[in-house]
Amino acid sequence: MELPANQPRQFYRGGSSIAALRGATDDREFGPEDWVASTTARFGQAESGLSRLPDGRWLRDAVAAAPREWLGPEHVAEFGDSTALLVKLLDAGQRLPVHCHPSDEFARRHLGSRFGKTEAWVVVGTSGPNPVVYLGFRDDVAPEVVDEWVSTQDSSAMLGSLNEIPVQPGDTVLVPAGTPHAIGAGVFIVELQQPTDFSITLEWDGFLADAESAFLGMDHRTALETVNRTGFGDAVLSSLIRRTGGQDAPRVPLLSEQAAPFFGAERLHGAAELAPSFGVLIVLDGDGKLRSDGGDVPVRRGSTVVIPHAAGPARLDGEITAVHCTPPAPWRH
Incomplete structure (x- = not known):
């Protein structure tokens, strides 16, 4: 949403x-x-x-x-x-x-x-x-x-x-x-x-x-x-x-390993698969769609989206740059 x-x-x-x-x-x-x-x-x-x-x-x-x-x-x-x-x-x-x-x-x-x-x-x-x-x-x-x-x-x-x-x-x-x-x-x-x-x-x-x-x-x-x-x-x-400013791989891990017990963040460039998880997506540039079992959500520069775990595997499509934020994995805490 x-x-x-x-x-x-x-x-x-x-x-x-x-x-x-x-x-x-x-x-x-x-x-x-x-x-x-x-x-x-x-x-x-x-x-x-x-x-x-x-x-x-x-x-x-x-x-x-x-x-x-x-x-x-x-x-x-x-x-x-x-x-x-x-x-x-x-x-x-x-x-x-x-x-x-x-x-x-x-x-x-x-x-x-x-x-x-x-x-x-x-x-x-x-x-x-x-x-x-x-x-x-x-x-x-x-x-x-x-x-x-x-x-x-x-x-x-x-x-x-x-x-x-x-x-x-x-x-x-x-x-x-x-x-x-x-x-x-x-x-x-x-x-x-x-x-x-x-x-x-x-x-x-x-x-x-x-x-x-x-x-x-x-x-x-x-x-x-x-x-x-x-x-x-x-x-x-x-x-x-x-x-990480010069890195343009499809997925760029953003934080020190010491952050893992607290949260996670990666920068996404273009299409990306997102595993089931509560998450927050902030779109920095471009436009496209976030597709999941819950339906398609159009996104564009400036969109802020909350993703529930129940949405299942999600896919980000389009020429998009976004930051994907997630809570700590329970086993890392």
Whole structure:
């Protein structure tokens, strides 16, 4: 089923690249995130962020009513009625603040959730003179130093301590839970995440209303336990970053092997067979059809499609470039 745009208001600017991809005229200033096939609500919200199906139901409710049909029996045995996946289009109209996300273990202890928030970025567009992302501290940082930076909101020190990485379309970055990071202005990505909205915002001044909203209701020292303070050298960075822009094979694996317990993504060029699975398809260019037991769905540049497991084997036909996102295989988790 093709889904419409789903752009809950955010605190930072962006959205024009999403509008351009979808061929829309609505490039709202604070619509930088399009939550695609989302069964995850924004933190502290009941419905904001959830996706609706064409028949008006929340996708979350449809999956909960028929999890085996949507997700498959093996997935349900491991993850219940959770899709175990959140996909977004994210268009950074300004630099995002330095932040990080909790691990599964921290989320269980402090947030009552099975899932933390490891994520990955698939760069699909860039603009401006210096499109960059920031990933991990360059050197080990003592806990009292991080505490001081956050307490005094020393933005220049926080940002300056991170690895600055130039990016271009086709680059992909895995962001393990706990990694301090930021996305620079002019970077347009498909973002895969575990299905939560947990962010620890280290650099909140100038972005959020107050510190209270930066730490998910926790005191800041508890929240800072999430931060990986270990420096990321070249070997670590090379294990997390892939450069796939020059690859035009029919199927291009996009993410580091370390992503497999969390999600999967590949870029498809032209006709492709898709195994039965819950999945999200984002069409970057071209037009064609997605054929399955559930019928044919016409797709074109800007289409975002949710695929249930019960659709069976599917086939993408046409001169199309698309990103296909899937949850973790249960046996890899």
